[in-house]
Amino acid sequence: xxxxxxxxxxxxxxxxxxSSGIAHAAPDRPLGYAxxxxxxxxxxxxxxxxxxxxxxxxxxxxxxxxxxxxxxxxEHGLPESAIYxxxxxxxxxxxxxxxIVYVCLPNSMHAEYVIRAxxxxxxxxxxxxxxxxxxxxxxxxAACKAANRKLMIGYRCHFEPFNLEAMRLARSGAAGRIRxxxxxxxxxxxxxxxxxxxxxxxxxxxxxxxxxxALQAARYMTGEEPVAVQALESTDRTDPRxxxxxxxxxxxxxFPSGAVAGCKSMYxxxxxxxxxxxxxxRIELEPATRYxxxxxxxxxxxxxxxxxxxxxxxxxxxxxGQLDHLAECIxxxxxxxxxxxxxxxxxxxxxxxxxSAREGRRIEL
Amino acid sequence: xxxxxxxxxxxxxxxxxxSSGIAHAAPDRPLGYAxxxxxxxxxxxxxxxxxxxxxxxxxxxxxxxxxxxxxxxxEHGLPESAIYxxxxxxxxxxxxxxxIVYVCLPNSMHAEYVIRAxxxxxxxxxxxxxxxxxxxxxxxxAACKAANRKLMIGYRCHFEPFNLEAMRLARSGAAGRIRxxxxxxxxxxxxxxxxxxxxxxxxxxxxxxxxxxALQAARYMTGEEPVAVQALESTDRTDPRxxxxxxxxxxxxxFPSGAVAGCKSMYxxxxxxxxxxxxxxRIELEPATRYxxxxxxxxxxxxxxxxxxxxxxxxxxxxxGQLDHLAECIxxxxxxxxxxxxxxxxxxxxxxxxxSAREGRRIEL
Numbered sequence: 001x002x003x004x005x006x007x008x009x010x011x012x013x014x015x016x017x018x019s020s021g022i023a024h025a026a027p028d029r030p031l032g033y034a035x036x037x038x039x040x041x042x043x044x045x046x047x048x049x050x051x052x053x054x055x056x057x058x059x060x061x062x063x064x065x066x067x068x069x070x071x072x073x074x075e076h077g078l079p080e081s082a083i084y085x086x087x088x089x090x091x092x093x094x095x096x097x098x099x100i101v102y103v104c105l106p107n108s109m110h111a112e113y114v115i116r117a118x119x120x121x122x123x124x125x126x127x128x129x130x131x132x133x134x135x136x137x138x139x140x141x142a143a144c145k146a147a148n149r150k151l152m153i154g155y156r157c158h159f160e161p162f163n164l165e166a167m168r169l170a171r172s173g174a175a176g177r178i179r180x181x182x183x184x185x186x187x188x189x190x191x192x193x194x195x196x197x198x199x200x201x202x203x204x205x206x207x208x209x210x211x212x213x214a215l216q217a218a219r220y221m222t223g224e225e226p227v228a229v230q231a232l233e234s235t236d237r238t239d240p241r242x243x244x245x246x247x248x249x250x251x252x253x254x255f256p257s258g259a260v261a262g263c264k265s266m267y268x269x270x271x272x273x274x275x276x277x278x279x280x281x282r283i284e285l286e287p288a289t290r291y292x293x294x295x296x297x298x299x300x301x302x303x304x305x306x307x308x309x310x311x312x313x314x315x316x317x318x319x320x321g322q323l324d325h326l327a328e329c330i331x332x333x334x335x336x337x338x339x340x341x342x343x344x345x346x347x348x349x350x351x352x353x354x355x356s357a358r359e360g361r362r363i364e365l
Numbered sequence: 366x367x368x369x370x371x372x373x374x375x376x377x378x379x380x381x382x383x384s385s386g387i388a389h390a391a392p393d394r395p396l397g398y399a400x401x402x403x404x405x406x407x408x409x410x411x412x413x414x415x416x417x418x419x420x421x422x423x424x425x426x427x428x429x430x431x432x433x434x435x436x437x438x439x440e441h442g443l444p445e446s447a448i449y450x451x452x453x454x455x456x457x458x459x460x461x462x463x464x465i466v467y468v469c470l471p472n473s474m475h476a477e478y479v480i481r482a483x484x485x486x487x488x489x490x491x492x493x494x495x496x497x498x499x500x501x502x503x504x505x506x507a508a509c510k511a512a513n514r515k516l517m518i519g520y521r522c523h524f525e526p527f528n529l530e531a532m533r534l535a536r537s538g539a540a541g542r543i544r545x546x547x548x549x550x551x552x553x554x555x556x557x558x559x560x561x562x563x564x565x566x567x568x569x570x571x572x573x574x575x576x577x578x579a580l581q582a583a584r585y586m587t588g589e590e591p592v593a594v595q596a597l598e599s600t601d602r603t604d605p606r607x608x609x610x611x612x613x614x615x616x617x618x619x620f621p622s623g624a625v626a627g628c629k630s631m632y633x634x635x636x637x638x639x640x641x642x643x644x645x646x647r648i649e650l651e652p653a654t655r656y657x658x659x660x661x662x663x664x665x666x667x668x669x670x671x672x673x674x675x676x677x678x679x680x681x682x683x684x685x686g687q688l689d690h691l692a693e694c695i696x697x698x699x700x701x702x703x704x705x706x707x708x709x710x711x712x713x714x715x716x717x718x719x720x721s722a723r724e725g726r727r728i729e730l
Contacts, residue, residue: 236623250625270642271666277636
C-alpha cells in the first residue's frame with residue numbers, strides 16, 4: 001500500500017470516528033427494515049431492538065421456515081404480505097414498506113442477499129463479517145453503488161458507549177502515543193453442528209466470527225491501517241468441532257506509526273478483551289464488546305480509574321444506534337461510518353491473516 | 366526437536382516446578398556470596414537481601430570502582446581481603462569465605478565471569494539473560510561441569526509466591542486445559558546512555574531485559590517447551606534510545622499441546638502482565654513479576670477471585686528464596702530448579718525470536 005492511499009484511509013477512518021457522535025438529519029418517518037434470517041441474531045437480538053429505535057421499525061421478515069415467519073410476523077403485527085421466503089425474496093422490490101434489508105444469514109450467503117437486495121432497490125445492512133472473501137465484498141459494494149443504495153456493515157461496537165469512549169480517549173491522547181493494542185475474543189463453541197463450524201457456510205472459524213472484533217479494535221483504537229500482518233494458527237483437527245474451521249488464531253499487525261497489535265480469537269476458551277497501551281498510560285475494556293455489561297478502565301500502570309458512565313452513544317442501545325444510523329444516513333445522504341468499504345478492509349486483512357498462517361511468513365498489506 | 370527430547374524437557378520442567386516447594390538439606394553454615402558488579406541490581410537489590418536469607422551471606426564484592434567497593438565492604442563488615450577488582454577477580458579462588466559468585470554484570474560479561482568463577486572453583490549464580498548467545502551458554506555450562514560446580518540463573522519468579530501459586534493453579538487444572546498464555550513486559554526506558562541500550566553490553570533490547578520474563582511465563586504457565594516461534598519487531602531507529610537495540614518485539618509460541626503464547630516486550634510503554642486462559646477459566650497476574658506488589662486473580666471470565674495470600678514461597682522474599690536455593694542445592698547435591706540448562710533453553714528461543722523477526726517467517730524449534 002502506498003503512503004497516499006494509507007493517508008487517505010487514515011483520514012477516512014478519523015472522519016468516520018469523529019462523525020459517529022454527530023446527529024444526522026432524521027428521516028421524516030421510521031424506515032422499514034426487512035430482517036433476512038430469523039436465527040439467533042436476527043430474531044433473538046435484532047428484532048427486539050426496534051422497540052429502542054427512533055427512526056427504524058420492523059417491516060418484513062425473510063425466512064426459510066414459513067411457520068416461524070408467520071409466528072414472528074403475527075407477534076409484531078406484520079401483514080401476511082410482509083413475509084418472504086428465500087424464493088420469493090426478490091418480490092420485496094414491490095413492498096414500499098421496506099426501505100432497508102438487514103442480512104443476518106450465515107456468512108457465505110451475505111453476498112448473494114446483499115446483491116439481490118440492492119437489485120430490488122433496497123438499502124442494505126449486512127452482518128459482519130461482510131462476506132467470506134474480499135472479492136465478494138467488491139461485488140457487493142459495486143451492486144449497491146450501481147443501484148444507488150447505501151450499504152452498511154453491522155459493526156455494532158461503533159455505536160457502543162464504552163467502545164466509543166475508549167476510541168475518544170485514545171484519540172485525545174489520554175494514554176499518550178499508542179504503542180500497542182492487544183485484543184482477544186473467543187468463547188467455547190459447544191455444538192459441532194453449528195453453521196459457524198461448517199466452512200461452506202462460515203468461510204472460516206473463530207477469526208471470521210470473533211476475531212473480527214479484535215481486528216476492528218486494533219484498527220479503531222490505533223486509528224490506523226496495518227501495513228503488515230503475521231499469523232499463527234493452532235487447531236486440534238481431531239476435535240469434531242474443528243474438522244472444517246480453525247480454533248485458535250493469533251496475529252500481529254504492524255501499523256505505520258510503529259504501533260503493533262497483538263490479536264487472537266478462539267473457539268476453545270472464553271475471552272473478551274481490548275487494551276491500548278501508550279507511552280503515558282492505558283485504556284482497557286473487559287468485557288469489551290459484549291451486548292451489555294462492558295467495562296472501561298484507564299490508568300497509568302493498571303485499572304486505576306473506571307469509567308462507569310461514558311457519554312451515551314447515538315442510540316438507546318448499541319443495536320438501536322446502529323439501526324437508526326443507517327436510517328439517518330439514508331435521510332441525509334451521508335455514507336455510514338461503517339460502510340461496505342470498511343467491511344472490505346477487514347476482509348482483505350482477514351485473507352492476509354489466513355495466508356500468513358498458512359505460509360508461515362509475514363504478509364505485507 | 367524430536368518428541369523424545371521434548372518429553373524429557375517437559376518432564377524436567379515439571380519436576381523442577383514440583384520440587385520448588387520442597388525443603389532441601391540446609392548447609393551447616395550460611396554460604397558466602399561474592400557479588401560481581403555493584404550496579405543497581407547487585408548493590409541496590411541483591412546485597413540488602415542477605416538480611417532475609419537463612420543460608421546465604423555476603424562474603425565479598427567485585428567492582429571496577431575501588432571507592433564504591435570499599436564503602437560497600439565497610440557497610441557490611443567485610444575485610445579488605447574481601448574486595449576484588451575485575452583484574453584481581455581470579456584470586457577469589459584463594460578465599461575460602463566465598464562459596465558462590467553471583468554475576469550481576471551487563472549481559473555480554475556474564476559468560477566471561479561465570480567461566481572465570483567456575484575455574485576459580487566457585488559455584489555460580491548468574492543473572493538473566495544467562496548470556497548474549499546460546500553458544501556462550503553452552504560454554505558456561507561446560508565450564509561449571511568441568512569444575513564440578515553448580516550453575517544457577519537468577520530467575521527470581523520461580524521463588525515469588527504469586528507466580529508459584531499461579532504455576533500450581535495452572536498445573537492443578539484450576540483453569541482447565543490451558544489454551545493460551547499471554548504476557549507483556551515493558552517499561553519506558555528514559556536514559557539513552559544506559560548499558561541496556563548498548564548492543565555490545567546488552568546483546569539486545571527489550572527482549573533480553575524484559576521479554577525474558579514473558580518467555581519464562583509462557584513456559585512455566587504451560588509447563589511445555591515451544592515447538593515454533595514467530596516474531597515481529599517494531600522499533601523507531603531514529604529514537605536515540607533505539608539506535609542499537611529493539612524497542613517493541615511481539616512473538617507467538619506454539620506448544621505441543623496446541624496451546625499458544627502471545628508475548629511482547631517493549632521499552633516505550635509500561636506493562637507487566639501474565640494471563641493463562643484455559644477451557645474452564647483463567648489465571649491472571651498484574652503486575653506479575655515486580656519485586657513486590659504483584660497481584661493474582663482467578664475467574665471464569667474475569668478477575669472474579671483475588672488470591673491475596675498465596676502459600677509462602679521458599680524464602681522470606683523471592684530474592685532470599687533464590688539466594689538460599691543455590692546454597693541448599695550445594696549442600697544437598699541437587700540441581701537448581703533454574704539451572705544453566707534452563708538459561709540455555711531461553712537463549713535458544715530468544716535467538717529464534719530474533720531470527721524470525723529478521724526473516725519475517727516462522728521458525729521451528
